[in-house]
Amino acid sequence: GxxxxxxxxxxxxxxxxxxxxxxxxxxxxxxxxxxxxxxxxxxxxxxxxxxxxxxxxxxxxxxGKVTRGRIGVQIQQVNAQLADSFGLDRPRGALVGQVISEGPAEKAGVKPGDIILSVDGRTVERSDQLPSMVSAIAPGKDAKVEVWRDRASKMLSVKVGTLEEDPVQKVSNSKTEEPAKADKLGLSVRPLGTEERKTAETDGYLLVEDVTGPAAEAGVRPGDVILGVNGKPVKSLAELKNATSSGKVAALLLERGGDTIFLPIKIG
Structure with missing residues (x-):
């Protein structure tokens, strides 16, 4: 933007x-x-x-033409709860929800759950600052990108690409099994079968069937696909429960309507 x-x-x-x-x-x-x-x-x-x-x-x-840089990430704003769940000192930066396959960011090692703190030494205080920073960089140039990962700062070199349309993903809403309840979060989820995942073109394994309590308050919706918690992938209900067994806030990575978003859920 x-x-x-x-x-x-x-x-x-x-x-x-x-x-x-x-x-x-x-x-x-x-x-x-x-x-x-x-x-x-x-x-x-x-x-x-x-x-x-x-x-x-x-x-x-x-x-004779205008080209804008891109690195191939989908981002969102970091609020106080998300900053806390990722161990960041305060709300700042741009939280990476999705990394486009074969894009510049993926090739450089950027991962979902990374928080971009700076680009070429320019501080990213708000997520809406990142697109204009990147678009001003000439395609083909190597940009020094500072990310927050595993509660520590890390520097990556990203070869900036040319802005273009990125593919979006489809999310499955079909039902084949009874949902299981993750009581602590208020989530009713069920595993997605291999064919469902292939048809939906999703990397997720858990489909949200119903929400109550903390999950509903956080904005989780039926039809969301759970990809991970606090930047770590989860592939089963057991992994989901284990990932949310401690701490006060969990950053849930969801796939929704072709987009990926982080939502902070109170668990303590």
């Missing part, structure tokens, strides 16, 4: 593309859009940051 400068500068239809100045007379952005219910200015406008606009201009002048 693109980051915008939010201002209260009066911008009306026809003003898009005009410069946004600071009090020193420097151009800091390109006016882009407004929030409006009437079609006219209502006190809220947005501008494209000038460094991003300059990057686009330079690429158009030199190559």
């Amino acid at each position: 693109m980051m915008f400068i939010q201002t209260d500068v009066a911008v009306n239809p026809g003003n898009s593309g005009g410069p946004l100045f600071n009090l020193n007379g420097e151009v800091v952005g390109i006016n882009s859009q407004i929030y409006s219910r009437s079609g006219g200015y209502m006190g809220l406008s947005f501008a494209i940051p000038i460094d991003l606009a300059n990057n686009v201009r330079q690429q158009l002048v030199s190559t």
Whole structure:
């Protein structure tokens, strides 16, 4: 996603593309859009940051096209509960929920459950900062990516690729067996058969059939496929129970509608 400068500068239809100045007379952005219910200015406008606009201009002048970097990960924000479950000092960084197969990140050794803390020395405080950081890096360049894994910092070198559409996965919702209850979490799950996993194109082994208690409060839904806990894969109900037997919060990695997400569940 693109980051915008939010201002209260009066911008009306026809003003898009005009410069946004600071009090020193420097151009800091390109006016882009407004929030409006009437079609006219209502006190809220947005501008494209000038460094991003300059990057686009330079690429158009030199190559005639714009290419953006990608590393092939799906990310989410780190909240206080997730930070606690991964042993991070405070909420920061971008939590990796999915690593695209054969993508730059996978080739570099990035794993689901890693928290990206910095790219080429630039700190990632919020997950929404990462896409713009990566897209500004020229494809083919090696980027130094700092990740948080197993309660320690680790440096990886990722060869940045070109932004393109990534494939999504399908999730199975068929029923063949009776669900088993993981009482502590409020999860009713059942194992997925080999053919089900192949048809659904999923790497998960446990399908959520019903949710109550902590799982329901955390936002787990029937039809979710459980992939892991706290960055470690789980393939059976026994492994799920073992992975959530201690601690106060568990970060449950789920597959939902082709996406993968972490949800923090209170277990203590």
